[in-house]
Amino acid sequence: MTEIPAANDASSASSTMLRAEAGRLFRRHPGLARIAVIIVATLAWEVAGDTILDPDFLSPPSSIIHAMPRVFSDAGVQKALWASFYELVTAFVIVVIAGIAIGLPIGLHGFTFRSSMPLVLLLYSIPQVTILPLFVLYFGIGAGSKIAFGVSHGIFPIILNIVAGVQSVEQAHLIAARSMGATRFQSIRRVVLPHVTPSLFAGLRLAMSGTLLGVLLAELYVSTGGIGYYSRLFADSFDPPATFSLVAVLAFMAIVLNETVRIAERRASFWRTHRT
């Protein structure tokens, strides 16, 4: 409670009391205040969309919800959702497996770290969006280029986080494990891996949004299906409610995935009391 005490006048006592009451409520339940902000913003958008804004551009929330059944009953959109989902999941599985397989040795082994880490950082610093045409050139116009581009966006956060996680293992713990007779495999299994879990999950979260970004970028660039294609099609055919409803569902999916990983992260690192 380091707030600077408000210098309130006695004259506006009732309104300050009300504000103090609301402030206390929001301070105790910040989630409530967040929801209130979202509701106010949505209402403002709705009112503005019905009055001052051009509904052909920024359509109000009600028309977006109204458009949802129309958009999602479209067979093409359903197929597109599955196509994007398939690309995203495939890319993410590759990212996780390859990222762990590359990250663990780099983090565990001093020589591998010194020799490979500069290369990882070098590759990571390439602006990947500029080589998007190369991905299409080499992997074709179909799902292959989207998966490959998603992998190239998602893999670096995992590698970097695993390396950082492995290196943050306290040497004392490793020495203790070895002095109690743990083999190399046992000390990796019992000491290193539990330590790495929190940063692995942080990496998973970043990798998920990176993979999603890569897949969508590639879909927007050139595709014949997928969410990116439809969001472009709807915008090109002046149908903002449809675009917004597609984007809303996608954003909702992104947030759910994000929260899922975050909850899994909390579960997996329950034993870390100093890091809530």
Next chain:
Amino acid sequence: MNGIRGDWQARAIQVLFVAAILLLWYYVSTSGLVGVIFLPPLPRVIDKFLQIIQTGSLYYNLAVTAYELAMAFSIASILGLSIGYFVGRSRIAVVIFEPLLAGLFAVPIIVFLPLFILFFGIDMQSKIAFGATYAFFPIVLNAIGGISQIDPRLIIVARSMGANEGQLFRRVLLPAALPVIATGLRIGCIIGFLSILGSEMIAGLRGLGSRIVTLAEGMNTVEMFAYIIFVILMAALLNVTLTRMQARFSAPREQP
């Protein structure tokens, strides 16, 4: 992790790696194993690279992209820093707005790109708006983080010694938050650059990104590779410059 950047060994490994890639490229492309379209011969790409550096169309597209980046970065900085300052000063506002902004940043803004083009047209305005949107989030999140994580004792001490709001900002808040804010500005600038390139590639009339796409669509891979190399070099230059600038901002605090 930062330590290995300045390491000469790491530099040497990187240089050797690039040299090996170029050598491999040279042999594979001149051996005739792959088609010219897939991997153009390295000597021709280098010739083309030197040629485009001497002609005007590269600089025109570079100027377009640089202008878009400058505009987007200015907008994002002004909005991000001012919003970040006001949110960061109030503990309640941090608790309410920081997760909302972080949550919005988790949404793939790229799906909105068609709408940006719809609202702002296909030319530079949509790229500026898109780049500014992407650059805004790291800047505002770091500004909130930097301002709100200042030790409250510093503020109380300054106040009790009679500092007014302006002095407090200039002498306490700004120096204490600058390293974090500078990180946000650097990340925002890089993300802005990448998203401007991306939006130019997806739909654009001019700029480096749309030039690359035009060349790719024309199967003119020799010139496309030359342009890609140029853009990668530009991005590396931007990165190095920004990292240097950021190091200067945070130097007084990180001195051992």
